[in-house]
Amino acid sequence: MKAEILSIGSELVLGELVDTNAAYISERLRGIGVQVGFHTTVGDAEEDLCRALGAACERADLVVATGGLGPTRDDITRQAVARLCGVALELDEKALEEIRALFKSRTREMPERNKVQALFPHGARVIRNEVGTAPGFCIAHGRSEIITMPGVPSEMKRMLESWVLPYVREKIPDAEVIVTRDLRCFGVPESELGEKLHDLMDPTRNPYVATQASQAVITLRIVARAASERDAVPLLNETAEELRRRIGSPIFGEGRYGLEIGVADLLDRTGMTLAVAESCTGGLIGHWLTNVPGISKHLLEDVVAYSNRAKSEILGVPSELIERVGAVSEEVARAMAEGVRARAGADLGLSTTGIAGPGGATEGKPVGLVYVAVTSSRGTTCEKLHRWGDREQIKDRSAKGALDLLRRELLKLAEG
Amino acid sequence: MKAEILSIGSELVLGELVDTNAAYISERLRGIGVQVGFHTTVGDAEEDLCRALGAACERADLVVATGGLGPTRDDITRQAVARLCGVALELDEKALEEIRALFKSRTREMPERNKVQALFPHGARVIRNEVGTAPGFCIAHGRSEIITMPGVPSEMKRMLESWVLPYVREKIPDAEVIVTRDLRCFGVPESELGEKLHDLMDPTRNPYVATQASQAVITLRIVARAASERDAVPLLNETAEELRRRIGSPIFGEGRYGLEIGVADLLDRTGMTLAVAESCTGGLIGHWLTNVPGISKHLLEDVVAYSNRAKSEILGVPSELIERVGAVSEEVARAMAEGVRARAGADLGLSTTGIAGPGGATEGKPVGLVYVAVTSSRGTTCEKLHRWGDREQIKDRSAKGALDLLRRELLKLAEG
Numbered sequence: 001m002k003a004e005i006l007s008i009g010s011e012l013v014l015g016e017l018v019d020t021n022a023a024y025i026s027e028r029l030r031g032i033g034v035q036v037g038f039h040t041t042v043g044d045a046e047e048d049l050c051r052a053l054g055a056a057c058e059r060a061d062l063v064v065a066t067g068g069l070g071p072t073r074d075d076i077t078r079q080a081v082a083r084l085c086g087v088a089l090e091l092d093e094k095a096l097e098e099i100r101a102l103f104k105s106r107t108r109e110m111p112e113r114n115k116v117q118a119l120f121p122h123g124a125r126v127i128r129n130e131v132g133t134a135p136g137f138c139i140a141h142g143r144s145e146i147i148t149m150p151g152v153p154s155e156m157k158r159m160l161e162s163w164v165l166p167y168v169r170e171k172i173p174d175a176e177v178i179v180t181r182d183l184r185c186f187g188v189p190e191s192e193l194g195e196k197l198h199d200l201m202d203p204t205r206n207p208y209v210a211t212q213a214s215q216a217v218i219t220l221r222i223v224a225r226a227a228s229e230r231d232a233v234p235l236l237n238e239t240a241e242e243l244r245r246r247i248g249s250p251i252f253g254e255g256r257y258g259l260e261i262g263v264a265d266l267l268d269r270t271g272m273t274l275a276v277a278e279s280c281t282g283g284l285i286g287h288w289l290t291n292v293p294g295i296s297k298h299l300l301e302d303v304v305a306y307s308n309r310a311k312s313e314i315l316g317v318p319s320e321l322i323e324r325v326g327a328v329s330e331e332v333a334r335a336m337a338e339g340v341r342a343r344a345g346a347d348l349g350l351s352t353t354g355i356a357g358p359g360g361a362t363e364g365k366p367v368g369l370v371y372v373a374v375t376s377s378r379g380t381t382c383e384k385l386h387r388w389g390d391r392e393q394i395k396d397r398s399a400k401g402a403l404d405l406l407r408r409e410l411l412k413l414a415e416g
Numbered sequence: 417m418k419a420e421i422l423s424i425g426s427e428l429v430l431g432e433l434v435d436t437n438a439a440y441i442s443e444r445l446r447g448i449g450v451q452v453g454f455h456t457t458v459g460d461a462e463e464d465l466c467r468a469l470g471a472a473c474e475r476a477d478l479v480v481a482t483g484g485l486g487p488t489r490d491d492i493t494r495q496a497v498a499r500l501c502g503v504a505l506e507l508d509e510k511a512l513e514e515i516r517a518l519f520k521s522r523t524r525e526m527p528e529r530n531k532v533q534a535l536f537p538h539g540a541r542v543i544r545n546e547v548g549t550a551p552g553f554c555i556a557h558g559r560s561e562i563i564t565m566p567g568v569p570s571e572m573k574r575m576l577e578s579w580v581l582p583y584v585r586e587k588i589p590d591a592e593v594i595v596t597r598d599l600r601c602f603g604v605p606e607s608e609l610g611e612k613l614h615d616l617m618d619p620t621r622n623p624y625v626a627t628q629a630s631q632a633v634i635t636l637r638i639v640a641r642a643a644s645e646r647d648a649v650p651l652l653n654e655t656a657e658e659l660r661r662r663i664g665s666p667i668f669g670e671g672r673y674g675l676e677i678g679v680a681d682l683l684d685r686t687g688m689t690l691a692v693a694e695s696c697t698g699g700l701i702g703h704w705l706t707n708v709p710g711i712s713k714h715l716l717e718d719v720v721a722y723s724n725r726a727k728s729e730i731l732g733v734p735s736e737l738i739e740r741v742g743a744v745s746e747e748v749a750r751a752m753a754e755g756v757r758a759r760a761g762a763d764l765g766l767s768t769t770g771i772a773g774p775g776g777a778t779e780g781k782p783v784g785l786v787y788v789a790v791t792s793s794r795g796t797t798c799e800k801l802h803r804w805g806d807r808e809q810i811k812d813r814s815a816k817g818a819l820d821l822l823r824r825e826l827l828k829l830a831e832g
Binding site: 007012013014015016017018019020022023024025026027028029030036037038039040041042043048052055276278281282283284285286287289290291293294296299300301302303304305306307309310313314343344345356357358359360391392395 | 423428429430431432433434435436438439440441442443444445446452453454455456457458459464468471692694696697698699700701702703705706707709710712715716717718719720721722723725726729730759760761772773774775776807808811
């Protein structure tokens, strides 16, 4: 089955909004064995939309359109489809009742103009919108089928998952599906992964592995083709195990998993508490960790000691040490980690100190020089990092380096 | 002049990557008076690409294509354009030299396969790529002109700005341009803005104002039509002044300006120092503030006092107070702000305490209840906020509420 995606809206074609729906729908359709050949974006002009719909129906078996189903005058999808199919618009009483009920559940009267959202081309099948006022619909045209959904991503996704994908899959029950699983790793250069995984990365293999680097985290995507999602599971499991065997501890999680979740899981497993002392990362480690629900059981405090006075007074780093070796130094990183651990009475202490730039570099201490340290019952470990990029990138990469150091320490503690 | 954007790449049509180029190019073309009617995305199949190019040339005067100019076998833009135009590919010696030179400047030999990047359809004009190995080109086809650029956003943007836009503008020197300016504001409901700016928001007015809300920050976009960018400036200025007059202090900056930059500017203006004590925002305020270069002159420390012990020991909040009224309370917010200001010897103290959820709610203290407090020589002010959303949204909105409270305090201090 060949499909095309049509994104409808002047805000898209004018460039005021980036269309993310088309990519999302393509990936999900590919998952159930549908090939997507084209995306087209068109504004709110009925003539243009009719033409684009017609062209898509000539090329594809399935046309999935999003947008233009709202209650205002520039929402013209239903008119354009009716015109293309040469049929009239008809009121669907059941859909109207559901729109009314949605307004009622939000303790509002339905404005009169929303009534148009219950109009559909004659012969269309209405698709319920469980989370908004714009129902979708599907209708045959020539040898193709047109499915329309609202443009609001959350409404589109709900309708796609709950109705459209099962509906389409039923038409092609035997098409090969493509199922993916993402493993995430940190601290290994992409080129090294390429060497270690060379044979697995051949796209003719099933499953094969693709790598993608983003913000210093590398995603290993396992792509499997199978008769059904269920049949893909053992293939995915087998290759995931092989990856864990070859790559080992740099793999910190699956899916969209961040390093902070890996750390939080290990804190849960070990039941340990943590105190953090940040300088150049400026609170970013604390921000990430506190995005994890329930972290308050483990994270006691995070001292962003930007001034030297704070480093001495709160963390107990001797001022003469700072004067002698400078705030950006292995000695101070160690003293900060040990100081915050002692201050908080925590099991673990983590620290960062470095030069995020663009100013602040001195001789022998360039922008991007960062020390991260971790301390526990096992003693203190410090790593010297060289990060590149702008201020925000250096903060990001340094915070990740610190979290990964902490994660490796926790792995050792968990192993006993 | 009517234009169409063509985005070329299987990764786009498969949904592995969201296309941001088309929106960017549309907005920039609109700025110089070109109307964009369609975007089309197509994979790396020569047949499909030829067909899409042909359809675009029939509908538009200008077709701007990105992608498919790399050195690998699936980069087929140059072949497809040559086939459509019925001409052969020819080697451009000057372009080849430039590609070689680029490799040399990166201390590498040019791989043999990159030679294909110096092939262009006969009659095409080569567009230099100043930052990558893929030159673009433009060529006439029927009554249309096709311009191709690389798909890497940074390379595309550079080529668009430095060559394509001036080139296109020269063809339509008298077309009306559209120039925009964004003012950013916080703390006013969008509906209230709608009432105050009703007359300015009429799209037939020149300039008119459009509002867009994102993450609790509202952007007021002024859209002006004029004969040239220069002619637009007085129109934009006049409406910007009118907006500042009507909205006042909730406007905190222009462009992509965040609240933290507004705060940093005011700290620069007043020469004051700041200390922060965060609980529910977990380091986010520190993270944002330390994204601003040079903030170390003003920000002394940020204590993320997640545990009650840290609140007492570092910030001097009496433990009996926490026991009596709870950590999430006006009294504790005030004591945290005053405590961190005194501890650091800063001019200003800022604090947050609240329930970010999903757990932690108690009777009378629901998820989303947050207190923010600021203290200075003028005394202490505390505000009680009710935030909605998930954990990350509540953190985000609370940190913005705190920064805005600080900003308003600084405005008063700056006025003396």
